[in-house]
Every structure is written in C-alpha cells, then in structure tokens.
C-alpha cells in the first residue's frame with residue numbers, strides 16, 4: 001500500500017470542512033423558478049390554425065397518445081365556374097401526457113408547423129385523467145413558446161425569399177433588372193461538298 005494511512009473519520013472530516021466553505025447550489029424552487037434552457041421539453045403546444053388534420057403526428061407517435069377527430073367541409077368555388085373544394089376541419093386534438101414520453105417525433109414530423117415545445121412544466125395533476133390535454137388547453141400553451149432563435153447571418157437566404165425575387169412569367173430572363181450575358185460569336189463551319197464520281 002502506498003501513501004500514509006489516514007483513518008476514515010479524518011478523511012470524512014476533511015471533506016466536510018472543504019465543502020462547508022463552498023457556496024450552496026440548492027435550487028429554491030418553487031420560490032425561485034429554474035432558469036431553463038430555451039429548448040426545454042416541458043409541454044407540447046398546438047397552433048390550431050396551422051393544423052390540417054393530416055394525422056401524420058398521430059400515426060408517427062410511438063405511444064399512440066395523440067387523438068385527432070375531424071370532418072370534411074365543402075368550400076364554395078372562389079369565382080363563378082370554379083370548382084368547389086374540400087377541406088378538413090379539426091374537431092378534436094388531444095395529447096395524453098400520462099403516456100407521452102416527450103420524444104418530440106410529433107413536432108418533427110408535422111409538415112405545417114402546428115406543434116411546438118414549450119418549457120412550461122408545471123401541470124402536474126392529482127388525477128391522472130387530467131393529463132389528457134384537449135386542443136383548447138394545448139392552444140393555451142402557445143403563449144409560453146419561446147420565439148425562434150435568430151437566423152444565422154451566413155446561412156443561405158430562405159427559399160421563399162428567393163422565389164419571391166424571381167421575375168414573373170414572361171418577364172426578362174435572369175432576374176429583374178439584370179442583362180443576360182452576351183453569347184460568344186458562333187463558329188460557322190465550311191460546308192464540304194463531295195464531288196460526284198465521274199465513273
């Protein structure tokens with residue numbers, strides 16, 4: 001064995017003396033709310049107007065804890081002679097947080113940006129059935145969703161902006177106000193005329 005033999009009780013006292021001088025890291029929740037990172041997974045918020053009832057989130061949820069009901073509605077033609085259209089109307093959207101495992105798949109797969117993480121976590125219930133949040137309650141969580149981070153200055157411009165700056169159909173080619181590049185002069189090849197065989 002190497003080093004001096006120190007009885008365990010002296011080691012313990014030394015550790016106590018060392019840590020007693022350090023500042024405490026006690027979390028004083030609920031008097032002091034925790035400073036959570038902006039991407040904390042507290043609860044899922046629903047932006048109802050963005051939801052098209054496509055069912056993608058409900059199908060991908062590994063826990064089957066998303067419940068969606070909807071019906072079809074006929075939208076009249078916008079102009080005489082036009083076609084009527086059908087659209088889905090959301091009747092029910094609910095997430096059972098007693099089953100949810102906070103994997104975030106539903107938020108990732110939603111093609112219409114209708115679901116968001118909110119860092120709000122204070123929704124514990126004494127009755128497990130109250131953890132089933134209907135769309136009104138899910139919509140209420142939107143107020144606590146943090147604003148998205150600013151775009152990276154060096155990132156490529158958004159596709160929507162690029163598309164909006166393109167000229168309308170029939171306009172000048174190469175973008176508004178831009179002169180198309182000059183073409184290089186065309187090389188004309190001499191034509192070879194084959195003489196007829198006199199034989």
Ligand code: SF4
Nearest residue numbers: 061100101103104106
């Ligand atoms: S976070 Fe995961 S488990 Fe929870 S509702 Fe979304 S897909 Fe389902």
Ligand code: SF4
Nearest residue numbers: 051052054055057110
């Ligand atoms: S939340 Fe998104 S993925 Fe789910 S039904 Fe609505 S639009 Fe579809």
